[in-house]
């Protein structure tokens with residue numbers, strides 16, 4: 022089966038007061054329907070940028086600087102805006118990172134959930150509302166009919182995240198991107214949300230791209246994983262393979278730092294130093310200043326993401342040394 | 347909603363009471379009221395007769411009771427100029443001002459929404475910078491001078507518009523434009539600011555992720571969120587419109603309440619001035635209530651007293 | 655995250671005020687214009703006082719932009735042959751000597767009152783805010799009109815009316831900031847050491863609050879100037895033979911058809927001055943805010959593109 026979404030050498034630039042920097046470089050991966058790909062990386066490595074570039078909703082400061090995003094073989098980046106909007110919902114859909122502010126504070130949630138049906142299926146107000154209530158029921162909002170008339174501030178954080186997921190799956194998207202869907206929530210709610218996402222994926226045969234910095238979530242939920250570091254992908258493969266035998270020193274460092282959780286902003290225990298400032302990414306391999314295996318070639322040549330065994334890739338000149346261990 | 351309105355009505359009634367009290371004090375406590383009511387040329391006999399007739403020889407509290415009774419009955423005495431009841435003169439002038447102010451505010455709000463949103467849509471674009479400069483200038487424009495320049499160009503030099511009168515659409519152009527300029531300038535800035543922050547809010551991205559078109563995003567989502575702050579300012583500006591109305595009506599001979607006030611000042615017609623001030627104060631009071639109600643309708647959080 | 659901190663780091667390298675000002679062309683021009691007005695208000699009347707009142711009946715209604723009658727008539731002459739230029743310069747003193755004291759009085763009274771109210775909270779705060787609401791809910795021109803009816807329209811009375819009308823602006827701003835500060839640690843610490851409340855306000859609250867208040871004052875200067883001009887224009891402000899820009903527009907209006915320049919130039923002077931003050935105020939607002947100051951170190955075209 023062909024992948025439904027292929028991301029090919031995607032690059033994103035941001036304009037900053039101190040000049041333009043590349044926040045995402047040469048990112049490539051693909052997902053198939055009904056599968057989950059985890060995009061794993063520390064805070065600030067460019068996960069959200071990548072996701073927003075794919076759905077075409079980057080902040081005004083950022084823009085796509087190259088690459089392709091193919092949905093069923095067509096490059097969506099070159100589509101005219103109107104056609105691209107037609108894909109937003111049924112084609113590509115996203116659950117944004119910031120669940121607490123992502124709902125419009127002055128519209129009822131019913132109206133907000135009805136909007137996709139109004140826009141894409143041109144349903145009447147009443148019919149769209151009906152679908153919205155069904156949707157609320159599906160994602161586990163109690164008493165959906167009554168609560169459809171309520172405003173976002175009347176819902177708890179977990180409920181708001183459910184509403185956002187409901188919004189994103191309303192039109193049965195081919196690809197759903199979920200940007201850290203559980204970070205703002207407490208542990209029990211996290212588990213419920215993950216379960217909901219998994220059920221929906223199976224039900225709708227959606228390809229799910231799960232963005233996270235939580236290794237446990239990746240291990241439990243994902244089929245494949247792509248590890249990001251400083252705007253680039255350093256390793257991809259099946260979760261079981263990668264976690265059992267990492268073939269990039271960064272991945273290995275991440276795994277070694279468990280059970281000490283990879284919390285936001287904290288440095289990884291087993292990796293000295295911290296991720297580079299985007300203005301001063303080291304030449305050659307971006308990881309070399311922190312890498313125990315670094316050699317001269319690492320400073321001179323940027324390691325491309327290349328085959329590193331059956332069905333896996335690694336962006337390291339010396340991945341074989343890790344494979345041999 | 348009802349409790350909300352009741353709360354607002356009680357709290358905005360205070361200024362009204364203060365104004366009624368203030369006018370009373372001004373009339374009684376600043377020297378001889380006859381100075382205020384009678385022309386400067388009045389004889390001592392006239393003054394004594396006047397004081398007796400209006401009960402100025404009574405104790406203050408009694409006077410205040412009488413005064414309140416008069417206010418409630420809209421009885422402010424007679425105009426010195428025309429000898430008709432002051433209230434009649436004021437109520438006749440009132441609709442003209444109301445029409446002028448209404449037309450101005452509708453145009454100012456519509457214009458500011460269009461220009462402000464357009465500028466906010468692409469912050470720092472050429473359109474935005476032109477809009478910023480124009481609105482800054484407009485907001486700090488002396489309206490009386492703007493009016494005179496309008497007359498100079500469009501009435502005197504080009505002869506397209508009349509210099510005064512209220513008949514026909516052409517007669518409305520200069521008064522409305524003059525009254526509009528400062529509120530418009532301020533509102534453009536407010537709408538722009540509110541729209542810039544609304545358009546960069548997370549829920550806008552969510553709306554786009556549903557495939558919403560730009561019109562829907564800008565007017566359906568962003569503008570509705572930008573409306574409450576803009577509405578507050580619009581309310582303040584409407585109150586301030588009275589300032590402009592005084593100027594505009596004087597220049598264009600518009601038979602409204604502003605012109606009436608200036609005429610009665612210059613002719614020392616206190617009865618009419620007092621009536622005009624009180625009627626204006628009541629209107630402002632009512633307006634504040636209406637604005638608060640709109641605000642609450644727009645934003646459910648205000649209605650429920652939630653601070654989000 | 656490091657990326658976002660970089661601009662703050664740039665701002666932390668304390669760029670001097672002058673450097674910041676020189677980087678902003680608009681703000682520079684505004685400062686130069688305001689200085690020019692200030693200088694002409696201070697030294698102008700001494701140099702040109704006579705010229706402004708000297709009638710030259712052989713040079714009546716001379717059009718501007720001609721040096722045939724000497725530089726004094728560069729901006730034309732009025733119907734009594736007085737130099738418009740000289741009158742403009744002399745009037746700038748009246749205009750400023752009403753606007754500046756009015757702004758200063760309301761600034762001083764309003765901010766001390768506001769800091770006091772915000773520092774003590776409770777009843778003192780709520781009563782103060784109510785008073786501010788009452789004053790603000792009444793159109794300032796109307797207030798001036800009523801007061802100037804009862805008292806004579808002298809410069810002093812105008813200053814007092816305008817000052818009272820604008821006190822609430824500073825009262826509100828100062829209260830908000832000082833209430834916020836009052837809850838902070840360093841104020842608490844000072845209090846535990848037994849410092850007197852006025853000492854704490856003077857030493858800790860005032861320095862933090864004052865920059866904001868100065869920005870507000872710069873903006874309010876426009877408002878006060880415009881109101882004074884309006885009053886003078888309406889004939890209830892500055893009275894002849896004194897000169898003010900608003901009054902000059904009123905005088906020029908009589909001869910608008912034959913000598914447009916008499917009304918045009920004073921109005922232009924008002925516009926240029928008020929726009930300059932507005933531009934300066936918005937520059938100051940950016941410059942005073944540590945979180946925003948770095949934007950001023952960017953070229954204008956890039957300023958708004960980068961989110962903080």
Ligand SMILES: Nc1ncnc2c1ncn2[C@@H]1O[C@H](COP(=O)(O)OP(=O)(O)OP(=O)(O)O)[C@@H](O)[C@H]1O
Nearest residue numbers: 044063064065066067068069070080082655657961
């Ligand atoms: N609006 C912006 N302006 C400037 N820089 C930005 C902006 N948004 C993001 N960045 C920078 O781009 C880089 C990538 O950000 P991104 O949001 O993709 O990180 P992330 O991997 O999603 O992190 P997190 O786990 O914290 O969400 C970061 O270094 C960040 O500082």
Ligand code: SF4
Nearest residue numbers: 306309312319337338
């Ligand atoms: S390329 Fe070199 S520096 Fe980079 S991860 Fe591999 S060994 Fe380390």
Ligand SMILES: [Mg+2]
Nearest residue numbers: 068069070118
């Ligand atoms: Mg992110």
